[in-house]
Amino acid sequence: MASPDFDSIPILDLNQATTNKQQLLSDLRHALIHVGFFYIKNHPIPAAFLQALTAQTTGFFDLPLEEKHKSDKIHSPTFLGYSTQGNEITKNKKDNREQFDFANELPAPAPNESVQRIHEHLTGPNLWPSSDVLPGFRQTILEFHRQALDLSSELISLVAEALGLHPGALLDQYVVPGQQHRGKLIKYPAIDQLHQDDGDQGVGAHRDTASLLTILYQASDLPGLQVQNHAGHWIDAPAVPNTFVVNIGTGLEYLVRGVAVATTHRVLNPPARRGPRYSVAFFQGARLDRKLLPVDGLAPEVLELRKVDVVTDSGHQFSQVYREDPGLYAVLNRISSHRDVGVKYYPELAQKHGITVGST
Template identity: 30%
Template sequence: MNSIPSVNLKDFISNDPIRKQNFVNAIGKAYEDIGFVALKGHFLDDTLVNNLYDEVKNFFSLDTETKRKYEIPGIGGQRGYVSFGKESAKGKKEGDLKEFWHFGQYVEDDEKLKQEYPENVIVNELPEFNKIGKETYRMLEKTAKYVLRALALHLDLKETYFDEYIYNGNSILRPIHYPPITEEPKEAVRAAAHGDINLITLLMGAQGRGLQVQNHKGEWLDAIAEPDELMINVGDMLSRHTNNRLKSTIHRVINPPKELWGTSRYSIPFFMHPISDMKLDVLESCIDDNSPKAFDDITAGEFLNERLIELGLKKE
């Protein structure tokens, strides 16, 4: 596998059973081979995308003191602002060369989960920022639901298997700003090699060079999306749940060539998480003589907590 396959969600949601099955086959094969696809036919329209980028750039253009007042202590960076260099990849001590924001779930009908999740942080200086962030969150969540329905069919599960776990799930929308590089980085890169924690990640802003994916031979491939495509990859939770049948692929964001150091890069991943009670126990259908059970039983909440500690975002 030396390139990222492209699929179109309109095939899955068409009323044509052949197109639907072809989509299931294509995305299933891609996630078994390399763990990434480029997806067309999602639920984001161009106006919403352009408005979101405008608002994100407006936020990151605010002065440091203003941004820092939205950095909320004690919540492991799960909502609001996380300042430059705070997060590092698992096993790496250098902080990544980025700052970011977190929008979280908008729970309207479950008091228990309302108490469990931190509240979203309102940016007073930008009246449209939170409104457009919420609308984008909803459209990416809807897109992710259908991708997971296709994967459920690929795994011989009921099509709606994941629905109950992702409804009001602990998903995160993360606009990221990689500022211009002003001096030779010693060891740091914009985002060091890592696997994602969650079920699947939907990435906006993978146009142009920067994002790289590691294939099974250990080679790094450029993952460049068309303007109308989202990059969607498998996270560690789904890989674990499927006994590594679906691959959580290591990926990174490299520093640009020196002549482009003076430019910012923006990307906006949506990390699809389930509710914390979801059991990530290995699916029985993914265990056989050639693939014995590789992981202990754990819930999504326990797994997330472990990883936030490893990332330096949460103390033990």
């Protein structure tokens, strides 16, 4: 049986990129290989802006349900927009959370435009609430997207260096101009705001699929996020003021031949009488338009550090599809999680994989 390994999440100081880069790269390498999660402090996104982001996030979820439904995912094949409490499925069980998915603004394919690959249907405009009911929401969310994309680009270059690669080895090949990167506003109701049969699964045990890095802003000082260490034990990842939590996606793990670990994590709903928990996530995506190939150039001494025995409660649904066709994988993953949207816009694909509304 594997013995316990990490019991806390390391905090990395981005100031060291200019003051002590070798120490930062060493700490980052350890986090990538042995943890798969880390906090970053002294990042470039201002605290005042994050306060405004928090206000807009809570403002959206405080809107009347009929207003939120006007931007519901069901209105678009992109899977962007609002998802009501309990609508998403993880590990065949509903997640107790509301969410709003957003991305950089891109046009949908024109009606007369030939779509060559099914993942192109995922690209399209966001479904925004009216500015009359939530002034400044769209501008704030898109500004966060811009800043988070810049931060993720800096981080993925540091990741490459930490693993002994050229700084552009990942960014130049697997992130392309005009690519869509997604984000998510999330509200986790407290236990006493749920039905007694709902349980406490805010989001079930999972790994972030197909992405390179996830950057998470924990907007509430409430417990909930837990990381599964590689011996299978759950470790709390509490909110740390003025930091982001960063974790490895399965896309990055695949590209670097399993050296960086996409660690399993989950979120529990907050305790009773504590109110809801809010967070904002940004997912730096790997390109979907071609088969991805693991990078060359990883030093033998780095490859030797790969974790061999990693216990995980997360599944590996459609993993073979990802290796052959990342775009198809992205669509299947979203159909599986948001089945009402999937069955409406991708009925043949959903049927082929046994996905129906209400199925488990």
